[in-house]
Amino acid sequence: MAALALVLTACGSDDGGDDTSAGGSGGDNGAAAGELDTSVEGEVAVDGSSTVYPMTTAAAELMTVDGSPIQVSVGEAGTGGGFEVFCTGETDISDASRPIDEEEEVPVCEENGIEYTELLIATDALTVAVHPDLAVDCLTVEELVKLFGPKSKATNWQDINPEFPDQEIVGFIPGTDSGTYDYMAADVVEDESETLRKDFETSEDDNVLVTGVSETEGGVGFFGYTYYEENQDKLKAVAIDGGNGCVEPSAETAQDGSYSPLARPLFIYVNNKSYTDEPAVAEFTDYYIANLADIAAGAGFIPLNDEDYAATQDALAGIGG
Structure with a gap:
């Protein structure tokens, strides 16, 4: 400030x-x-x-x-x-x-x-972040749906992709009053219910989500780019493959449109x-x-x-x- x-x-x-x-x-x-x-x-x-x-x-x-x-x-x-x-x-x-x-x-x-x-x-570049020790570096949109979608039954990272670690998935996501929740549900997951899975911990406070992901093995969550940037010493941002290869969140990729579909x-x-x-x-x-x-x-x-x-x-x- x-x-x-x-x-x-x-x-x-x-x-x-x-x-x-x-x-x-x-x-x-x-x-x-x-x-x-x-x-x-x-x-x-x-x-x-x-x-x-x-x-x-x-x-x-x-x-x-x-x-x-x-x-x-x-x-x-x-x-x-x-x-x-x-x-x-x-x-x-x-x-x-x-x-x-x-x-x-x-x-x-x-x-x-x-x-x-x-x-x-x-x-903003909506950022999907994981625990820094988790060996997950890039997610496709299809894998985002498997991870966050309301019909998801995935409990282990290998349920998302067999090449991912054998590690329990522990999710921390915004609450339903959050526009960040709405954007992920309606514009990324695109389920007709416009909801996300209900077995992940939710909070309207992004700092709570950051703490949950950073302190939990297998932890994953999403929030605005600012919150990732402020906490990048204890989080790992996941690149997103919107169809043209893995792209990391940044000011440049959000503005030029390559960070799709998570630029908002x-x-x-x-x-x-x-x-x-x-x-x-x-x-x-x-x-x-x-x-x-x-x-x-x-x-x-x-x-x-x-x-x-x-x-x-x-x-x-x-x-x-």
């Missing part, structure tokens, strides 16, 4: 509006941060994805470093848990590691008169009324997006390319008509 603070201090949010530089794509997709209005006070309530949590927390803390008195509370109830409170008007912003569900969550927002704007903020978009959803009626919400959201490239890179995520960043800026500019 301190290193990230130095990055944004160097770029300057009070330097007369010089452009910030994009963090990972090699292009210049930074926005003119402009003058931070340190006279704006108030509170901003955020909840949702544990994957996006470090990025939103970084944005809040960096705005404080730059002199803002705005108080931002950031929860990590999971993407689904975040939408539950967002769609009833209890929060101003919802962190999400998947799009809002059109069948279940959108109707709740509509019932409660919550109009919102989706803002794409970064890309990350979002924040902003309550339009909160943005237009509450100066603190508008100030925080504007600051977040203005410094997005540096916040994403510093928090360990893959910054947007120039085209996607421009679309996010346009969406933000369109709030309130």
Whole structure:
């Protein structure tokens, strides 16, 4: 966090509006941060994805470093848990590691008169990790289905692949409120039930999953790339073969599309009324997006390319008509 603070201090949010530089794509997709209005006070309530949590927390803390008195509370109830409170008007912003569900969550927002704007903020490389001593280095998509799918009966790694070690499988996966769970179930396993196997330990706290995998022989789990990167001294990331050979998770492979199908978009959803009626919400959201490239890179995520960043800026500019 301190290193990230130095990055944004160097770029300057009070330097007369010089452009910030994009963090990972090699292009210049930074926005003119402009003058931070340190006279704006108030509170901003955020909840949702544990994957996006470090990025939103970084944005809040960096705005404080730059002199803002705005108080931002950031929860990590999971993407689904975040939408539950967002769609009833209890929060101003919802962190999400998947799009809002059109069948279940959108109707709740509509019932409660919550109009919102989706803002794409970064890309993540969903990372499958195992105990560092486990001799499993690459998994095909078919093997991911055998490992995590709801119909899986695999209890030994050799049930997944006869060439794998004779070792019991012990799984640690996100809970059902997590967008990370939803993404694995719906976009990778692609079972019509959109669920995963129920005999693995679950938690909405990614740190619990990291601890479980790192301390258990035969342990396996999955979470956002940031959590792997922070704990790579005690975990081993598994390469994924999406049909074109084994590819390891990284910023580069997620952005160029080769880390398929586990590269995924990350979002924040902003309550339009909160943005237009509450100066603190508008100030925080504007600051977040203005410094997005540096916040994403510093928090360990893959910054947007120039085209996607421009679309996010346009969406933000369109709030309130």
